[in-house]
Amino acid sequence: MLTLWGRTNSINVQKVLWTLAEVATPFELVNAGREFGLVDTPQYLAMNPNGKVPTLRDGELVLWESNAIVRYLCARYGDATLYPTDLAVRADGERWMDWCVSTVTPEMTPLFFGLIRTPPEQRNQTEINAAAIAMNELAGMVDAALDGRDYLAGSAFSMADIPLGCYIYRWSALPIERSRYPNLEAWQARLAERDAFRRHVMLPLR
Ligand SMILES: N[C@@H](CCC(=O)N[C@@H](CS)C(=O)NCC(=O)O)C(=O)O
Numbered sequence: 001m002l003t004l005w006g007r008t009n010s011i012n013v014q015k016v017l018w019t020l021a022e023v024a025t026p027f028e029l030v031n032a033g034r035e036f037g038l039v040d041t042p043q044y045l046a047m048n049p050n051g052k053v054p055t056l057r058d059g060e061l062v063l064w065e066s067n068a069i070v071r072y073l074c075a076r077y078g079d080a081t082l083y084p085t086d087l088a089v090r091a092d093g094e095r096w097m098d099w100c101v102s103t104v105t106p107e108m109t110p111l112f113f114g115l116i117r118t119p120p121e122q123r124n125q126t127e128i129n130a131a132a133i134a135m136n137e138l139a140g141m142v143d144a145a146l147d148g149r150d151y152l153a154g155s156a157f158s159m160a161d162i163p164l165g166c167y168i169y170r171w172s173a174l175p176i177e178r179s180r181y182p183n184l185e186a187w188q189a190r191l192a193e194r195d196a197f198r199r200h201v202m203l204p205l206r
Contacts, residue, residue, distance in 0.1 A: 002027035005044070006053035007036055011112075011166050012066035013054045014201050018162055019070045021196030023077035067097050067163055074159040081156040093153030093160025096145075100163040107134045108167050115174055116205045132176045139171060143181035150190060157194070165191045169201050 004020070004027050006013030013033075020027055032038040033053040040051050048055040048064040056063045058076070063069050071094075074083035084090040111131040114123050142164065145152065152160040168188060172178070191197045 003030060003057040004028070005030045005032040005038070005047075005055040007031055007033045008200070009203070009206050010034075010053055011170065012052075014166050015066045015162050016054045016056065016069050016073070017200040018166070018196050019073045019159070021200060022082060022162075022194075023073055025073070025077045067101060070097070070159050070162050078159070082158055084153060084156075084158055089153050089158070093158050096142075096152045096160045097163050100167060104135070104138055104164065104167050107131045107138060108170065111135060111174060111176070112170055112205070115176070128176075132174075135171055136177075136179055139168065139181055139184055140179060142168065142187075143184040146183035146187050151187065157190075161187075161191065165197060166201050169197075170205060173205050 002020070002025060004013070004016060006016065006029070008014070008017065008029075010033060017029075030038075032044065032055075038044050039048070039053060044055070045051055047057070047062045050064060052064070054064070054066055054069060056069045056072075058072075061072075063072055071083070084093060108131070110124075110127050114125075114128040114131070142152075149155065151157050152164060165188075168184065169191075172188065192202065
């Protein structure tokens with residue numbers, strides 16, 4: 001049985017919970033991180049020296065970095081569309097997964113923490129405003145990429161949709177000004193048809 005360490009309100013853990021539900025693989029969740037602690041214990045640090053969640057164990061394999069876990073689960077337990085066997089389709093999708101970490105996460109982190117986890121009187125409104133403008137532009141790039149295609153890597157739902165799906169949901173639920181992006185909204189509506197997405201990602205922000 002697989003073991004996942006994490007907490008259900010962590011976006012990086014949500015990616016993994018969503019993926020595990022897509023591949024319908026049983027697992028045990030061990031609460032870890034923030035209020036649950038555990039991540040600074042020697043036992044946990046021996047598995048994940050970052051002291052962060054998520055961490056996944058599958059037999060001998062212990063894995064951290066949420067996107068690496070998503071890729072692994074899709075390759076190991078998914079099918080030829082979830083982990084595309086066509087290398088061009090896979091590369092297309094992997095590009096969006098990497099872009100999510102390198103480009104979207106640095107804007108979404110101050111936005112989410114500033115608005116959801118920081119009391120109003122302690123907020124850095126200048127930082128929040130700048131991140132909101134940057135995120136709106138990035139969302140526009142995703143909207144343009146989705147013009148004429150249903151999913152990020154083409155016509156089928158794949159692992160590529162998971163990390164950005166989590167971030168775009170959060171962005172769309174934040175109390176900020178956003179442009180209307182029809183392709184992006186249609187893609188979100190498609191994701192919202194998936195039980196796994198609704199169960200693990202479409203949750204109140206906290
Ligand atoms: N790049 C890492 C980031 C991991 C990360 O920053 N996790 C956050 C939660 S989203 C964390 O562990 N925060 C500290 C905690 O929960 O105690 C990944 O994608 O897995």
